[in-house]
Amino acid sequence: MSRNTKMKQIAAEGIDDHYHSEDDEQFNSEDEEIIEDIIFHYKNQFTKKEVVRILDKHNWVEDDVYDALDDLKKKREQKQNKVTEEKKQPTGGNVLVKKQQNQNQQGKSNNDQAAQLTKQASSSVTAASTSGATTAPSDKSKAGEYIKIERDVVKFNQAYPSVEYDIEADKKEENVKNMNLVIVGHVDSGKSTLVGHLCHLKKVIDQKLAHKNEKESKNIGKESFKFAWVNDEFEAERQRGITIDIGYKVIQTKNKNITFLDAPGHKDFVPNMIQGVTQADYALLVIEGSLQAFERGFEFGGQTKEHAFLVKQLGVQRLIVLINKMDTVNWDRNRFEYIKLELTRFLTSIGYSEDNLIFVPISAFYAENIVEKSKLPEAGWYEGKCLMELLDTLPVPTRPVNTPLRLNIYNSFYQKNKGLIIQGKVEGGVIFEKSKALIMPQGLVVTVKEINRENVKVKYAKVGENIDVHIVHKEDCEIRSGDVLCSIEHPIPISRIFEVELSAFELSYPILKGAQIVMYINTAKCPGYIKKITAILDKANGQITKKNPKCIRNNECAIVEVCIEKENCMELFSNFKSFGRVVLREKMNTIGVGSITKIL
Structure with a gap:
């Protein structure tokens, strides 16, 4: 949303209500595991808040909770199928969702679902390689389609190949710093x-x-x-x-x-x-x-x-x-x-x-x-x-251009006679007008109709530049601060669980396993918790000094696993520093900052 829209929202909600959302309900580690198991069981179809609401309603009796969620899932599928039939869309997000639901009902595995979805979407999805590469849409994908990107943890934790861009030499552009x-x-x-x-x-x-x-x-x-x-x-x-x-x-x-x-x-x-x-x-x-x-x-x-x-x-x-x-x-x-x-x-x-x-x-x-x-x-x-x-x-920092496209979105709004405008900073690669790209974590294919830098229309924008992008899409979509416009060939990884090398700040009390946190990556934020404290590290040399500690104290360095409520865009710190840095906050206080070392 634009700054103007955001300020109107703050005024409507009240400043205190809007900005005290970090104080989420606290759960112990056992309750967190129950909630996490349920979310995983339903493959993220329900948010943490929905699961907790159902748990509270049924006094945390798990059999009753699963029955209630099965009923809710069935109602949602019926509603979605009805909407799909009414729209009669041969392609697009709802059809892909319906196909995937039908596949789920047939009891097929995740890999079978990915293969079926790829076949049915035809040229809209590039088949995975024999090595198990991430399934990604092709350049022939239509704007407005929602594409299922299959998770490939092995690929998520590998370095990217160098990407070559055909950029016309422009001396005037090169002189702009x-x-x-x-x-x-x-x-x-x-x-x-x-x-x-x-x-x-x-x-x-x-x-x-x-x-x-x-x-x-x-x-x-x-x-x-x-x-x-x-x-x-x-x-x-x-x-x-x-x-x-x-x-x-x-x-x-x-x-x-x-x-x-x-x-x-x-x-x-x-x-x-x-x-x-x-x-x-x-x-x-x-x-x-x-x-x-x-x-x-x-x-x-x-x-x-x-x-x-x-x-x-x-x-x-x-x-x-x-x-x-x-x-x-x-x-x-x-x-x-x-x-x-x-x-x-x-x-x-x-x-x-x-x-x-x-x-x-x-x-x-x-x-x-x-x-x-x-x-x-x-x-x-x-x-x-x-x-x-x-x-x-001050020297302008060196910015490597030969990386996959990554544009971090920090604002989106509708402009009269133009449509949807997204504002953001190019964190990697080059974005061209009239090209197709992917908005993650939604998996929405869009067409880049126009690019503006400082209110001047340009043919392309490079890493490090702040731009406004007019995009074309067919489906109604919600784009939030922290979403990423990325390359179709090299989509940004998304995950809920990741490993972080964390530097703790000055703490009021030690960080324990199960601690409720709010995670920030670039301009995205999401609630979650500390899933595991793997080790304490020596600040000087990075060597492990203690395995499986009970807590993290003031100014200590540690390796931790973090689990967040929803899938979020992220990168290894070694691949993209801007998407590999993580801030963890608890009860309106920063408890630590770290770098992502493994996506799980």
């Missing part, structure tokens, strides 16, 4: 004010809007928010004075187009912050330099440590730390050096190299050391570059 920059930090540190003032100075917004924001913020006694309102456009954000969802602004420097991702700083909205970090090449950590403000964000339950930890573990290796609101302490150098020292100690302890840390004193509201170096006498002690000069010197 795009970079994604996420802005993180504790609430009220001045992140939105920084982006908003940059938009004023770079004339990204017109003067009419700037004047309107200044007038309206002054009328309600919040004149200091006039720049922040450039990003915080919605009533819910303005009422609370905080950013709720990720804000996107593209600002040009001398050498680059930089997409600024303004992440929320409040603890309630860390999931949205994670979505911003997963799209970033570099990060700005904004710190409030006012007296006691740094300490509130760093020591006393603030978000500075959690944000920095997530940024590092999600793959951002270089960090620019902006000590903001230096005007409030009269540009006191001692204050700057104290904050720098404390942060350096912490940041190096979580894995950052001092060479990859840059500290800049700024005043976002007064634009000091932002676009040009401050000329204030009291700031004369700072001898480094201003922010925009620093950003212009």
